Amino acid sequence: VQLVESGGGPVQPGESLTLSCDTSGFIFSRYDMSWFRQAPEKERGSVAAISNVAGKTWIADSVRGRFTISRDDEDKRVYLQMNRLKSEDTAVYYCNAVAGLTIGTPRVRPWFSSGGRGTQVTVSS
Secondary structure: OEEEEEOOEEEOOOOOEEEEEEEEOOOHHHOEEEEEEEOOOOOOEEEEEEOOOOOOEEEOOOOOOOEEEEEEOOOOEEEEEEOOOOHHHOEEEEEEEEOHHHOOOOOOOOOOOOOOOOEEEEEOO
């Protein structure tokens, strides 16, 4: 399994970024996917998830209305569109598969142990 995140970088508050996650080594279309983030000295948490059926999405309260998750099963990619970024969005962002029943709960965890390196998002003026 390979998960390769990209698209991060330094931005100013209010700006936008789109993160991409290229995947391989598993049948992408069969898995629910999630974006996680981890800020310095904080635990990793899920900010958005998308199901493998009908593309149903879940967005964390902290980013709802600003972040959108989408997927392309043909290209085996999952995206995170981030608008109106805030300083508190600064973190390393990771993608991984998740167990569907855990989406939106404290039990959600990355499914594959061979997760990617993540992509750094830094929001600062």
